Amino acid sequence: GGFAVVVVAAGSGTRLGQGIPKALVRVGDRTILEHCLTGITTSGVTADDGDWDEGPVVVTVPAGDTGLTDVARSQGAVAVTGGADRADSVRNALEHLRALGCRPRGVLVHDAARCLAPTEVFARVARALVDGQEAVIPVLPVVDTIRAVDGTGACQGVVDRSGLRAVQTPQGFDWDLLLAVNDAAADHPEVSVTDDASLVEKFSDRTVHTVAGDDAALKITRPLDLVLAEALLARTLN
Numbered sequence: 392g393g394f395a396v397v398v399v400a401a402g403s404g405t406r407l408g409q410g411i412p413k414a415l416v417r418v419g420d421r422t423i424l425e426h427c428l429t430g431i432t433t434s435g436v437t438a439d440d441g442d443w444d445e446g447p448v449v450v451t452v453p454a455g456d457t458g459l460t461d462v463a464r465s466q467g468a469v470a471v472t473g474g475a476d477r478a479d480s481v482r483n484a485l486e487h488l489r490a491l492g493c494r495p496r497g498v499l500v501h502d503a504a505r506c507l508a509p510t511e512v513f514a515r516v517a518r519a520l521v522d523g524q525e526a527v528i529p530v531l532p533v534v535d536t537i538r539a540v541d542g543t544g545a546c547q548g549v550v551d552r553s554g555l556r557a558v559q560t561p562q563g564f565d566w567d568l569l570l571a572v573n574d575a576a577a578d579h580p581e582v583s584v585t586d587d588a589s590l591v592e593k594f595s596d597r598t599v600h601t602v603a604g605d606d607a608a609l610k611i612t613r614p615l616d617l618v619l620a621e622a623l624l625a626r627t628l629n
């Protein structure tokens with residue numbers, strides 16, 4: 392317990408094609424953000440465990456949002472307006488936490504869209520941090536054959552997938568490390584990243600450690616992912 396959690400939900404969700412922020416789309420009888428926040432609470436990563444106070448949960452929301460903000464508040468989380476891209480949104484959330492003056496045991500950054508990430512994934516990431524790792528990401532093997540292609544669609548060869556991993560969230564970090572690499576990134580707007588561990592690699596000399604991810608931590612992105620998520624949820628409830 393005692394971890395702060397940043398949930399990024401400030402994307403437009405256009406690839407899902409529902410015309411509302413993705414985290415407000417329903418899976419079963421609840422929104423993606425409700426599933427996500429419930430999962431975090433159930434995992435116990437934020438809980439006050441005696442050594443560390445309860446960690447705050449910050450949700451990044453699109454500018455002008457009210458719907459996600461209401462969901463966040465109803466579950467005891469704080470809503471913070473996101474930025475132009477994912478990294479900017481995370482930085483806004485960290486600034487909010489820094490302004491609160493909190494010193495959590497560590498911080499987990501989680502995509503709202505991975506709302507069915509099992510408790511075990513949170514536990515593995517948190518355990519690795521408690522055991523002394525400073526940056527931890529859940530990963531899965533790559534199942535497809537991966538090829539490089541040029542602009543004309545011509546193949547440039549197969550990439551050996553045995554040394555590749557698909558990266559999920561929650562990603563966990565030492566608090567001071569994540570603040571430091573985000574401060575460094577703020578001075579380098581030309582550097583673009585798609586996750587937080589990339590900032591650790593670009594702006595620190597620390598090693599990013601991997602733990603096992605889970606198929607159920609899929610990022611709901613395309614319409615087929617919603618079908619999968621509905622099926623997963625029905626399986627869990629039955």
Ligand code: C5P
Nearest residue numbers: 399400401402473474475476477480503
């Ligand atoms: O675009 P992608 O699917 O990689 O986005 C990952 C997560 O980052 C999503 O949960 C999305 O809501 C969030 N995001 C954000 N702020 C942005 C863009 C994306 O919080 N400006």
